[in-house]
Amino acid sequence: MAEVQNDKAEKLNLDTLDWNGMTWIDIAPPGQSEIDYLAENYSFHPLDLDDTLSRRQRPKIDEYKDYLFIVFHFPIYSKEEKVLISSQISVFIGQDYLITVHKGVLKPLVKLFRECELDEESRKEYLGQGPGFLLYRILDRLVDYCQPILNKVSDGIEDVEDDIFTERKGAVIREISRLRRDVIAFRRIIWPMRAVIGRLEPRIRRFIDNDMAVYFGDMVDHLDRIWDGLDEYKEIIEGLNDTHDSIATNRTNETIRILTIIATVMLPVTVVASVFGMNIPLPFMEADYAIFCVFGIMLAIIGGVLLLLRKLRVI
DSSP states (O other): OOOOOOOSOTTSSEEEEEETTEEEEEESSOOHHHHHHHHHHSOOOHHHHHHHHOSOOOSEEEEOSSOEEEEEEEEEEETTTTEEEEEEEEEEEOSSEEEEEEOSOOHHHHHHHHHHHHOHHHHHHHHTTOHHHHHHHHHHHHHHTHHHHHHHHHHHHHHHHHHTTSSOHHHHHHHHHHHHHHHHHHHHHHHHHHHHHHTHHHHHGGGOSSOOHHHHHHHHHHHHHHHHHHHHHHHHHHHHHHHHHHHHHHHHHHHHHHHHHHHHHHHHHHHHHHHHTSSSOOTTTTSTTHHHHHHHHHHHHHHHHHHHHHHTTOO
């Protein structure tokens, strides 16, 4: 029967599961104490241990005689910053162990570990088939976790499509910019991951009892579908941005057109008012009805200008 083992240093952010000689160690979040523990108990390369604490490692596979060191990045949505960010998971895989090092924000990974911790059947299912199969199940869940994030982007695009013809100009352009930023970040995360997972199955074949080529191929297909979806969303967002710019330009041109018509109509009226406002003798200026004559001239000019604009089909 499997037992959940407690490390002798209980203060470490380290949990251990065991099943018939197969060990899964989960470290979340990692610190120097946890890295020192790995250095003392495993013959890992010091550079690999340093990479687990680095935030700027690209996804990669480092192959050694007794183990593989793999770095993955998966997207998560930060509610505090309202932005899509990358979360790193570092993996050491050997003949009878799997070590995952991450910040603890990847919910599918945390949930899977808790399932195995609380349920004996889950430990048997996931740990009983070796470290390679366990790594596949972890990656499969993390890749599936990308779909809800992609759906969130899709929902945002639909909202923008509904709002783009409204008067909420500032809100719409901010939402388009946010969606564009999320798609760019998502693409930057997924692109190197496709190559790493595509090369992974032949490398971990020595740690798997069964042929898993079909399963890893299906996972790569899933990543390709996500990438194709991101490509499609990128084009849609660019189209929405162009549509918004076109609508904004048309509205600006319409405003300028109206102001130009008003200026054209008022210009001759202003000239008449300026002429009769000068301190010089002019016809009708001494008469009681002079003001009515001036207004009549102004109205005649306005009517003539409007007729001319209508004839030119400006209005």
